[in-house]
Amino acid sequence: MKRRVLPSLNALRTFEAVARHNSFTRAAEELNVTQSAASRLVHSLEEYLEVPLFTRRSRRIQLTDQGTYYSRLVSRSLDLLEAGTVELMSSRAGQGTLSVGMLPTFGTRWLLPRLPSFQKLHPDISVNVVSSDGDLDFTRERIDIAIRFGHGEWSDALVDPLMGEEVQVVCSPLLVDPDRPLDHPSDITRYRLIEHSTRPHSWEHWFRSVGAELSPIDWGPRLEHFFMIIEAAKAGLGMALLPTFLIEEELRTGSLIAPFKTRVSGPGAYYLVTPQTKAGLPRVTAFRRWVLGQLA
Template sequence: MSRLYLPTTHTMRCFQVSAKHLSFTLAAEELNLTQSAISKQVALLENSLQVKLFVRYRQKLELSPAGSIYLSHVNSILRKIEESSKEMLSYGVFEEVIKIASHPSLSSAWLVRALKGFTAYYGDIQLSFYEQNIPYDPLEVDADIAFVYGYGGWHNMEAVELFNEEMIPVCHPDILAKNLGKDEADIYFKARLIECRSRLNTWDHFFERLNQDYPDGYRSLLFERWSSCISAAKTGCGLALVPKVLVESDLKNGTLVPASSHRLNGLGSYYMIYPKSHSGEPKVKMVRDWILTYLEKEYLAM
């Protein structure tokens, strides 16, 4: 059998904290060890890996190129171990843990609100959220249930369509106030258009729906996430065409306003999905029924 290179978590922690301070002395103080003990652990790690992780000077340390690469892996490994350990600890406190995966923007803007009161009602259940950036494969996510944007048809997954996507152009109230009384198209000609990389064609579709050409000298701000697009719009950077579900609270409190009376229906919908083999599990049924009841109440309140 080939040799396994598996340093202990203690050794990795000694390296991690030494890299944090670039000092064996300061690492020893944080970990309540001696300086020689820290130095010995790092040396053992370097001997095992057969590579220098630090460049040693008389008064200071610097990470070597290999050390920088290894540190990123060690940080990830130790963080994962900590998260997994905390999850295991929760099993001793709660009778059941339900793992829920969702896009970060949807989770903060809608899902947390939709599940408000769930843990109070089911006192012996913990909800554990895993925020995943779309696109991702639901089959690869270790979750009991997931909330995703898509087009349906996931293999071996039960998909419950929650609501269609409605895109709405929004901006800071000052932008609308400065253009009060002007033709709606003038706003698009003068403001920057904020875009999300995952939906680069939304403004194209919006202008096509209005039978309007792209504004001359079209300028845009491009962001990785919807949350960044929304933040940019809040600070007055321009107009953002975003899913309405993500800005409903901002529209209610007035931090954002609709930049147009026009809307754009997205191509996909938001779904609640879970493995077909788990559809009969009580914890899946509890979340599913709770969400559907919430949507029914929300619809009746409209």
């Protein structure tokens, strides 16, 4: 069995405090030990490493180059250990706050209507839903788990496929000229087409899938989120290409109509992405199990 080459944790904590304060006295006060005890612990660390960490001149100390390097390394490691400890303490028995990075429209239309069932199952978990649709950085965004659209390529994470996406062309019923019916998919180029800024090739994919020519297009507004595109389409600003499951209510009430019944499978899918560093937290495990259960 491999044995870790590590000095004492007390020595590391003391060294980090001395390096941060640049003072044995202030470090000793922080750690509630005597100055001589702090000095002995740092000296024992130097003996273990066989490397001088401080130069000592009169009553002043200064980090050596090796000490500067090691102090940064130890500080980052202790920060990580502290964060993990706080995480674990706050999530004992499945409690704590769960921060979910969620695509805005997906969160509004799919997650929020279902969330009461999760809260009923886990009343001790507070859920914080964060609007999040850019590159995933769990540390920077301070989120525990996320739902993303893509191709399942996220490193250092558990990636669970949730659902594919079928899209169809929709518009306001007031937009279509009754004297010029839409008989063929290429006929929609008589109208402005609303663009999704983060999916720039979606219309191209649709035209190719239905076997229509991508003729010159009169582009309408270019919008960032599906909920913006839904509202723009309802306002008559153009034809929109939208996932069917996000517009079921609009299609039911007639505020949006589908000129063609054709639905096209999108090139990506929705995924639940869980960072490996948080996959074992009870609150994260509970949410992951619940989401996958919703799609069973």
